[in-house]
Amino acid sequence: MAKKVNDIDSIREAELNGALELFHFAYREFTSGPDRILEAKGLQRVHHRILYFVGRNPGIAVSGLIEILGVTKQALNAPMRQLLEMKLVDMQTNGEDRRVRELRLTTQGASLESSLSGLQRRNMNALFAKVGPQAEEAWRAVMQAVAGR
Amino acid sequence: MAKKVNDIDSIREAELNGALELFHFAYREFTSGPDRILEAKGLQRVHHRILYFVGRNPGIAVSGLIEILGVTKQALNAPMRQLLEMKLVDMQTNGEDRRVRELRLTTQGASLESSLSGLQRRNMNALFAKVGPQAEEAWRAVMQAVAGR
DNA sequence: CTGGAAAAGTCAATAGTGTTGACCTATTAT
C-alpha cells in the first residue's frame, strides 16, 4: 500500500501528542503568574480578562466587551460590579446614545492591569529574546493559524 | 537618557499584547473541537484530559495520574467513576503492590480518545504543514520555554 | 507481629465560572 499524503504515522503521532501537551502545560504556566497576584487582591482570572480588554479598548461598551470575552451578560455582571465597586473600572453613559455605557480603566485599574499583564509581557519578551525574532514570528504564525481569525 | 536593554517601549508592548491575545484565543479555539464531541457523549473536558494521559501512560497509577493532571484525588474521583462505569477506562490491581490500581484505556476508551485528540492532531498537523517544519520547530521551542520544564 | 505510612475511595462544604430563562428599566428609532 502506498503511503497517503495526509497519513499520520506513529512517529508523527507522537510528535503531535507532544504539541498537544505543550499547549496544555504552556497555557497552564502562562496563566499561573497573574493568578497568584490576583489571589492576593481577592480577584480571579475573569477580572484580569475584563481589565485587559477594557484596557486595550478604552470606551468599549458593555455589549462589545461581552462579545470579545465570548460570555453572557450574566456571567460578566458579578465580576464587573466588583471592579466598579473597587474603582478599578469606570463606567460612563455615552453622550450620543444614552443606553450605552462606556468602560474605561481608572488609574488604579490601569496600574493593576499593568502589573498582571506586565508580568506576562516581560516573561514573553524575555523568552522571545532567547529564541530570536525569527522564532517569535514563526510562533505567532502558528498561533494565528490555530486561533483562525 | 540611554534606552535600557530590557526596556519595553510602546511599540514592543503592543506586539507583546498581541502575543498575550494569541495565547488566549488560540487556546480557546484549540479546545473547542473536542469539547463539541464530548458534549454529544455527555462528557466534559476533564474526561478528555484523563483519557489522554491514561492513553499516553498505560498502566499508570491513580496517584501518578493525579500528579500529571495537577488536581486532587477528590477532583479526579467523580469523572473517573463515570469513565469506569462507561467502560472507557479499565482499572486493575497491581500484582506487586496490591494498594496500587493500574489504569488503562479499554478499546472503546482508546477509540473515543483517538477521535478527540485525533481531531487536534489533524488540525495541528495540517497547520504545521502550512507553516513548514522550521516554524513548527520554533513554535515548539517557544512553547517549551513558556511551559518551563 | 504491630504500628505507621502509603494508595485509594468517599462525603461534605465551599468557591469560581459559566450557562439558560425570565423579567425589568431606560433609551432610541420607526
Next chain:
DNA sequence: ATAATAGGTCAACACTATTGACTTTTCCAG
C-alpha cells in the same frame, strides 16, 4: 405609540476544583 436595543438583575443549574475529615486495604520497618 410601539418595537428594538442596551443594560441590569434574579433564580436555577452545571461543571471544575478546592480543603478537610474519615475509611479501608496493603505494605514495610522495627
